[in-house]
Amino acid sequence: MKHTDHFPPSREAALERVQAIDPQDYACSRNFLEGAVTALSPYITHGVVSLPEVLGAVRSRHELGAQDKFTMELGWREFFAHVWAHRGDGILESLHEGPLPDAAYGDALPPEIRQARTGVPVIDLAVRTLYETGYLHNHARMWLASYCVHLRKVHWCVGADWMYAHLLDGDLASNHLSWQWVAGTASHQPYLFNADNVARYAPQAWHSFDSVIDRSYEALGLIAQEPRSLKPDARLGLSAKNDSALLVEPALTPVPPEDVGFTQPRPDLVRHQRVWLVHPWSLGELPKALPAGTVVLGVVLRDFHNRWPWSDRRWRFVGQRMAELTPNRWYGDAAALQEALQGAQLVSSIDTLHLKPWLAQLATCEPQPLLFGSLEKRCDSFSKWWRVSTQGAHWRENLG
Secondary structure, eight states: OOTTSSSOSSHHHHHHHHHTOOHHHHHHHTTSTTSOOOOOHHHHHTTSSOHHHHHHHHHTTSOOOTTSHHHHHHHHHHHHHHHHHHHGGGGGSOSSOOSSOGGGSBSSOOHHHHTTOSSOHHHHHHHHHHHHHSOOOHHHHHHHHHIIIIITOBOHHHHHHHHHHHOTTOOHHHHHHHHHHHHTSSSSSOOOOOHHHHHHHSOGGGOOTTSTTOSOHHHHHHHHTSSOOOOOOTTTSOOTTOGGGSOOOOOEESSOOGGGOOBOOOHHHHTTOEEEEEOTTOOSOOOTTOOTTOEEEEEEEHHHHHHSOEEHHHHHHHHHHHHHHOSOEEEEOHHHHHHHHTTOSEEEEEOOGGGTTTHHHHOEEEOOOOSSOOOSSOOOOHHHHHHHHTTSHHHHHHHO
16 A cells, blocks of 8 residues: 555645535534544645635535534634644643643553554554554544543543644644543543444444443543553454564654655755745645745755654654645755755745744745634634634635
């Protein structure tokens, strides 16, 4: 199987998925693993399509208002970005205490979770799906996160870092704040699930009766408040002695594969030229107003990936889409890129929180297109943020 089979790295593939959206079907079935989800998140995360563009395309074919479920789900992504913009690296720490103090949770993901041999079918299938596709249905993400934190007592940030690394759509705000919501460190109570819940929303193979999650919500709530970690279910898990049956976790690397086509910075390419920087979070259409002769340059910053390495699958998704936009693609640290760009006449780009410490040193940045607009005052409550944002002028313009 090719790495990009599930998510072809092209704008055409993204627009096809946008055109296929039926917001009524989405609202009715989105919680089911086989429901009418959009599978757009890798394309939105990497800027192949923007939130205003997605909503506009859907509204051109369907009546859609602020209270529709599809609109609200787009809002969650922008809300998470709002929290990140105000809190910065604070989203990588618990926003408040959960059921237990942070010190009660482990700082390593157990190998049986990484190797999909917990003995709980829903968990093992979720891990396998994550590794095989770089994607998970949101419900499966919540189940996996809840199991890790509340039953196995893994600190939410450990699990969030691991999941982010393997996701094609890994967005630090959406991923880490969602894990915090499940953990109860960004919400009023932890998210719990049981075997009945899985049976309602997942196919037969995922059902997990007679496993550690086959309990009442009352019992699970008590477990979430106990510091003791539950053991994997040896009755159903793969034998640790059968090494040939163990699932191998995909490797992660801060460096793109050699055949993806990134080179060292070349100052001669941009000397005295106007430059438009394309980065992994701005892979949409090039601006129509770019002056003739502008050098389009793709850049990937080593500084970011030293902290957040990617899987081969994600490197290829980003690299292939970036190659559609420009043959000129550099990989290096921010200092080397800044030095190489010094001779350019003007360097411009689109802003992103992922590169907040570095991108402003390289280019004059335009803001990312927003659906609801930005709020100057931080709002940690989605319901409050939603009320304020949907009354704003920016949203009314998008609603038309």
